[in-house]
Amino acid sequence: xxxxxxxxxxxxxxxxxxSQGPPDAEARRRTLSSGVASQDCDAEPIHIPGGIQPHGxxxxxxxxxxxxxxxxxxxxxxxxxxxxxLGAPLDVxxxxxxxxxxxxxxxxxxxxxxxxxxxxxxxAPSSSDKALRLDLTIHRHDGTLIVEMETAAATGDAFAxxxxxxxxxxxxxxxxxxxxxxxxLAVREVRAITGFGRVMLYSFDEEGRSHVLAEDRDASxxxxxxxxxxxxxxxxxxxxxxxxxxxxxxxxVDYTPARLVPSVNPVTGRPTDLTFATLxxxxxxxxxxxxxxxxxxxxxxxxxxxxxxxxxxxxxxHSARIVPFNTRVAVEHLGHMLSLQIxxxxxxxxxxxxxxxxxxxxxxxxxxxxxxxxxxxLRAVPGDVLSFARSAGAAIVFDDQVxxxxxxxxxxxxxxxxxxxxENTSGVWATDSLAREWPPAKAHADKxxxxxxxxxxxxxxxxxxxxRPELMQTIEWAGEPVKIESADGSSAPRTxxxxxxxxxxxxxxxxxxxxxxxxxxxxxxLLNIVxxxxxxxxxxxxxxxxxNKELEAFSYSVSHDLRAPLRHIAGYGDLLREQxxxxxxxxxxxxLNNMLESARFAGTLVDDLLTFSxxxxxxxxxxxxxxxxxxxxxxxxxxxxxxxxxxxxVIGDLPRVTGDxxxxxLAVRNLISNAVKYTRTRESAKIEIFxxxxxxxYVIGVRDNGVGFDMxxxxxxxxxxxxxxRAEEFEGTGIGLANVRRIIERHxxxxxxxxxxxxxxVFYFSxxxxxxxxxxxxxxxxxxxxxxxx
Amino acid sequence: xxxxxxxxxxxxxxxELTLVALDKSQLANEVIVARDGQEAIDYLTSEGEWKERxxxxxxxxxxxxxxxxxxxxxxxxMIRSNASLKSVPVVMLTSSREEQxxxxxxxxxxxxxxxxxxxxAEFVEAIxxxxxxxxVLNEPPPGSTRFRRPPPAQ
Numbered sequence: 001x002x003x004x005x006x007x008x009x010x011x012x013x014x015x016x017x018x019s020q021g022p023p024d025a026e027a028r029r030r031t032l033s034s035g036v037a038s039q040d041c042d043a044e045p046i047h048i049p050g051g052i053q054p055h056g057x058x059x060x061x062x063x064x065x066x067x068x069x070x071x072x073x074x075x076x077x078x079x080x081x082x083x084x085x086l087g088a089p090l091d092v093x094x095x096x097x098x099x100x101x102x103x104x105x106x107x108x109x110x111x112x113x114x115x116x117x118x119x120x121x122x123x124a125p126s127s128s129d130k131a132l133r134l135d136l137t138i139h140r141h142d143g144t145l146i147v148e149m150e151t152a153a154a155t156g157d158a159f160a161x162x163x164x165x166x167x168x169x170x171x172x173x174x175x176x177x178x179x180x181x182x183x184x185l186a187v188r189e190v191r192a193i194t195g196f197g198r199v200m201l202y203s204f205d206e207e208g209r210s211h212v213l214a215e216d217r218d219a220s221x222x223x224x225x226x227x228x229x230x231x232x233x234x235x236x237x238x239x240x241x242x243x244x245x246x247x248x249x250x251x252x253v254d255y256t257p258a259r260l261v262p263s264v265n266p267v268t269g270r271p272t273d274l275t276f277a278t279l280x281x282x283x284x285x286x287x288x289x290x291x292x293x294x295x296x297x298x299x300x301x302x303x304x305x306x307x308x309x310x311x312x313x314x315x316x317x318h319s320a321r322i323v324p325f326n327t328r329v330a331v332e333h334l335g336h337m338l339s340l341q342i343x344x345x346x347x348x349x350x351x352x353x354x355x356x357x358x359x360x361x362x363x364x365x366x367x368x369x370x371x372x373x374x375x376x377x378l379r380a381v382p383g384d385v386l387s388f389a390r391s392a393g394a395a396i397v398f399d400d401q402v403x404x405x406x407x408x409x410x411x412x413x414x415x416x417x418x419x420x421x422x423e424n425t426s427g428v429w430a431t432d433s434l435a436r437e438w439p440p441a442k443a444h445a446d447k448x449x450x451x452x453x454x455x456x457x458x459x460x461x462x463x464x465x466x467x468r469p470e471l472m473q474t475i476e477w478a479g480e481p482v483k484i485e486s487a488d489g490s491s492a493p494r495t496x497x498x499x500x501x502x503x504x505x506x507x508x509x510x511x512x513x514x515x516x517x518x519x520x521x522x523x524x525x526l527l528n529i530v531x532x533x534x535x536x537x538x539x540x541x542x543x544x545x546x547x548n549k550e551l552e553a554f555s556y557s558v559s560h561d562l563r564a565p566l567r568h569i570a571g572y573g574d575l576l577r578e579q580x581x582x583x584x585x586x587x588x589x590x591x592l593n594n595m596l597e598s599a600r601f602a603g604t605l606v607d608d609l610l611t612f613s614x615x616x617x618x619x620x621x622x623x624x625x626x627x628x629x630x631x632x633x634x635x636x637x638x639x640x641x642x643x644x645x646x647x648x649x650v651i652g653d654l655p656r657v658t659g660d661x662x663x664x665x666l667a668v669r670n671l672i673s674n675a676v677k678y679t680r681t682r683e684s685a686k687i688e689i690f691x692x693x694x695x696x697x698y699v700i701g702v703r704d705n706g707v708g709f710d711m712x713x714x715x716x717x718x719x720x721x722x723x724x725x726r727a728e729e730f731e732g733t734g735i736g737l738a739n740v741r742r743i744i745e746r747h748x749x750x751x752x753x754x755x756x757x758x759x760x761x762v763f764y765f766s767x768x769x770x771x772x773x774x775x776x777x778x779x780x781x782x783x784x785x786x787x788x789x790x
Numbered sequence: 791x792x793x794x795x796x797x798x799x800x801x802x803x804x805x806e807l808t809l810v811a812l813d814k815s816q817l818a819n820e821v822i823v824a825r826d827g828q829e830a831i832d833y834l835t836s837e838g839e840w841k842e843r844x845x846x847x848x849x850x851x852x853x854x855x856x857x858x859x860x861x862x863x864x865x866x867x868m869i870r871s872n873a874s875l876k877s878v879p880v881v882m883l884t885s886s887r888e889e890q891x892x893x894x895x896x897x898x899x900x901x902x903x904x905x906x907x908x909x910x911a912e913f914v915e916a917i918x919x920x921x922x923x924x925x926v927l928n929e930p931p932p933g934s935t936r937f938r939r940p941p942p943a944q
Binding site: 564565566567568570571572573574575599600603604607614618 | 801803804810884885889906907908909910911913
C-alpha cells in the first residue's frame, strides 16, 4: 500500500491551523505555494480533503457508534445543529432501527475498506415534510467507521436490472480476442450502464502517459481516441489512491464542498482519511481541470493488472450526474472483470512470446553445442540470432574478433561500444536510447538506436550484442502536455485539449522485461558452454602434459637402453673383425660388415630420433640472426665436406631475423645438404637460396636442380622417417626435414616444398618478421644453466 | 707406480669394451673396477672390501651415469663434497645424450662428459685421449694426495 495512506498524513498539523478556511484549504495552500504543477500535484494530500461532495452525507463513528465527525450539510437532514450531533449516539440521525442495522454490520461482518451496502433508509429531512430515501453504505478505514448516505435510485431493486448487463459483458469479455477488443467492449458497456456522454479507456505506457485505446461517445463530445495524455495529468499520489479505491465520482464539478466537522477526528487525532469514501471531495486543481475539459461530471474506474495501475475507464458528461451506488458497484465489478481478462490476455500473449523466445534460445544453444565454438554455432543460425531479440542486427564480440550479423554499426564502433560497456555496465544491459548513454551512438541511430548487451565472460570484453533501429513515433497529445502556471504563480491545470502532435525521436522499440530475462538465461547457458569448453581444454592440456612427460621418459630410456646394445654389437663386431678378419671367408666378412653397418645405422636412427625429440622440448634462445651470414657459413661447411663437386651457388639477399641461432643453423644446414645430396647425380648442380617478404613474414627458399620429387608425395616429405628414395640411391634416416619443420614451427613459421620428378625442387620456410616469444619462455631456467657449461 | 684409474661400470659388455679400449690406449695405469656406486664409494673411502687397500686417490675416475644402488650423479656429488676427494678428476662416461644429465653433471663439477659413441673405433680413441690427458698429462692439484708413491726404479 502506498505511503500516503498508511503513514500519518503529512498535513495534519496544518489542517488544524487552517480549520476555519475552506475544506480543501490545505490542499489548495500546498497547490499554490510551489511553482511546478506536476511536482506540487504529486504532493497534494488528496486522501484527506477535509470535506465531501454535497450530494450525500457522511458520518464518522466511534466503535460504540457515537458520532465523531459529520459533514456540515447533515444539518439539513436533522433538526439538530452540528454541535448537538457530535458525541451523540447514531440513533439521533438514523433512528434506532437504522443505527441497529449499522451496528450489526459493523459487528458481524468483516468490514473493511470496501464500502458495504446496508440498504435504503427513509429519513424525514428537517427542511421538508417528504421522506427522503437514502442508500446507506459503511466502511472501516484507518480505525474509524465511515457511514455515507446518498440519494437512492428511483427504482426499487436496481441490482436486478444491472445483472443482465454485467452478464452480457462477462460473456463478451471471454469472446474478446485482444486487449483492444476488450477495451472497445468495455467502453460501450460502461456507457450503456452509466449513461455518461463519453467513456474512454486508456492505458498507461512506460513513461506514465495515458494512451486512449477505446472510446464510446455521444456525437456532441469531441473525440480523444488514440491520443495521449501526459503523465502529469494524473499525479503520483492519485495513481496510488486509484490502486486502492477502484472507483471515483465527481457528481457535479461546480459543487461547494461540505466540510467535515470537526476537521480532526477526536479519536485518532488526525484528519479522517477518505481514500475509500465515495463522497470524497476532489482537489480544486482536478476540478479546474475538469472544467477546462468542459466536463461537469466524471467517474473513473481503475484497471489493475498484476498489482499495477494498468489504465482507467474514464467517463465524462457535460451535465452534473449522480451515479447511484448500485450502478457504481456494477461498473466497479465490470472493471474487476476487465482487469482479470486483460491480465489473462497479456499473460497469455507474454507466455506465448516467451515460449517462442525459449524455442529460439534452445535452437541457439544446440547450434552452439554442435559447433567447434559458440561463435561458429551462432553464425550458422543468423536468423535465429536476430529473431531472438527481435533485432535487425547483432554482433558477436569474442577474443577481440567481431562478427556482425544484419544491420549493425561498423566493426570499430562495435568494438568501442564493448569497451564502454565493459567499463560502465555489468550483467545483461539494455537501452532503447543508446546515444543518451553513449554519445558516439548518435551517428548510428538508424541501426543501433537501442542495444541489448549480454556479456559472455566475466573478465574479457566478450559480448553478444543486439541492435534495434530508431523507431520514430508520432504522439498525438490531447493538448500540449505541460501544466501551465497561472498568473498568480499557482499551478493551474491546462486549458487546451486540442490535439497537438509531437514526434519522438532517439528511441528504439523498448526492451521488454521478458526479453531481458531470457537474455540472462541465454547468458547462463552460454557461460556453461564456454566454461565446459575451458574445462575440456584444461583436461586436454593436463593429458598432453602427461603424455609429454611419458615421451620424455621414453626417449630418455631409449637413449640409454637402446643405444647400449647397438654400441655393444658394433664394439664386439669391430673387435671380431680386427682379431679374426684375416681368417674369415670373404662371405663371412661381408656378413659381419653388413651387421656392423646395420648396427651403426640403427645407432644413427636412435640418435636422430633423440635429437628430434629434444628439438621439440629444448628451450628456444631467441637472438638476432643474420640469415645471410648463417647461410654462407653453412655453404662453406658443406663445400669442405663435399667431394670436390662443382656446385653453382646463387645466394640472394637474406634478412636478419630473430630466432634460435643454433636451431636455425640446423634447419638451414639440413635444407642445403639435402640440395647438395639430391643434385649429386647432376653434372652441373645449381643451388639457389633466396628470400622474399610477404606481409608480416619472410619466405626463404632453397632451390636445386636435382632429382626432384613427385608432388603426390609432397605431404609426406616433412614427416618423421619419411623417405622418397631407396637407401642405395640416397643415404639418410629421413629425419632431416622433420627437424626442419619442427624448428620452423617453433619459430611460428611454416614449411612447404614444390618439386617435379627429375626437375629439381624448392623447399620453403617462412619466419615471422616480428618474433613472438611464445615458446622461448618455457625454458628460461635452462638458458641459465646452459650458460654454465657453454 | 702410476696412480690407478677407477672405472665404475655395471654393464659387463660396456666393462669389457672399455677395458679393451683402455688396453688399446696402452696406458700403464692399473685399472680398478667398481660395479656399482656403492663399490665406487667403498673404494674411494677405503671401506668394506677395500678396507685394506693402499691409501691414495685414483688418477681419474671413469664414471657411468646409470648405476645400480647409487647412481653416477650421486657418486659425483659425494666425491665433490668430500674434502679429500673433491679434486680427483671425474669423467662421466655414459650413453645418455640427455641435456638434463649433462647440465646436472656440470653443476656437480664433472671434469668431462663423454657420450659413448656407437662406433667402436671412436670409442677407443675417446678413452685413449681421456686416459692420456687425465692419467698421464694432467698434474693433480698439490695436496690432493697424501701419499705419492715414488716412480719405480728402472
